[in-house]
Amino acid sequence: EPEVTQTPSHQVTQMGQEVILRCVPISNHLYFYWYRQILGQKVEFLVSFYNNEISEKSEIFDDQFSVERPDGSNFTLKIRSTKLEDSAMYFCASRGTGGPYEQYFGPGTRLTVT
Amino acid sequence: DQQVKQNSPSLSVQEGRISILNCDYTNSMFDYFLWYKKYPAEGPTFLISISSIKDKNEDGRFTVFLNKSAKHLSLHIVPSQPGDSAVYFCAASASTNAGKSTFGDGTTLTVKP
Numbered sequence: 001e002p003e004v005t006q007t008p009s010h011q012v013t014q015m016g017q018e019v020i021l022r023c024v025p026i027s028n029h030l031y032f033y034w035y036r037q038i039l040g041q042k043v044e045f046l047v048s049f050y051n052n053e054i055s056e057k058s059e060i061f062d063d064q065f066s067v068e069r070p071d072g073s074n075f076t077l078k079i080r081s082t083k084l085e086d087s088a089m090y091f092c093a094s095r096g097t098g099g100p101y102e103q104y105f106g107p108g109t110r111l112t113v114t
Numbered sequence: 115d116q117q118v119k120q121n122s123p124s125l126s127v128q129e130g131r132i133s134i135l136n137c138d139y140t141n142s143m144f145d146y147f148l149w150y151k152k153y154p155a156e157g158p159t160f161l162i163s164i165s166s167i168k169d170k171n172e173d174g175r176f177t178v179f180l181n182k183s184a185k186h187l188s189l190h191i192v193p194s195q196p197g198d199s200a201v202y203f204c205a206a207s208a209s210t211n212a213g214k215s216t217f218g219d220g221t222t223l224t225v226k227p
Contacts, residue, residue, distance in 0.1 A: 043217070
């Protein structure tokens with residue numbers, strides 16, 4: 001069964017450094033998402049991406065964040081200058097075009113900023 | 115304005131009994147409703163859905179009920195098992211908005227052996 005994959009599973013970085021989180025969505029999906037979950041808190045929507053552009057973003061998704069689909073398979077989230085409060089689990093998701101529009105989530109990348 | 119609300123942050127039930135998780139929504143444009151399950155340190159997984167033209171959908175131990183007039187849906191798990199202990203998210207999608215989904219904050223279900 002097709003699945004969404006994410007790499008790395010755990011990333012440790014120093015404050016101020018740039019990180020790139022990678023996702024391979026399900027191959028025939030056209031909508032892509034990033035979410036995050038800070039430890040002990042709820043899952044928060046960051047951004048949605050369709051047709052090579054951002055279709056929606058939350059208040060969290062400020063100028064330090066960017067997303068890209070550099071080729072036909074990868075979908076990346078870049079955090080330009082990491083802060084301590086960026087430490088969280090980051091989940092990628094993708095979906096197809098038909099109802100009920102269920103999203104398929106990856107296993108997540110745990111980002112630890114020290 | 116939170117369009118999808120799960121008012122109970124947590125629920126605890128005994129193994130073998132029924133678990134009922136509730137969700138309310140405000141937007142009449144939603145035409146699909148979904149439930150996801152999430153274990154700690156894992157991504158959410160799609161569990162079951164229901165179209166707005168139905169009032170019930172069943173899949174094994176899981177049944178989702180939709181009350182459109184009340185803008186309310188519920189997920190019933192019967193019988194509940196300890197492995198069902200997880201966070202359950204309700205979500206709603208609108209075909210008129212390219213299938214955009216709105217998620218609730220989640221309800222943590224604990225099933226005690």
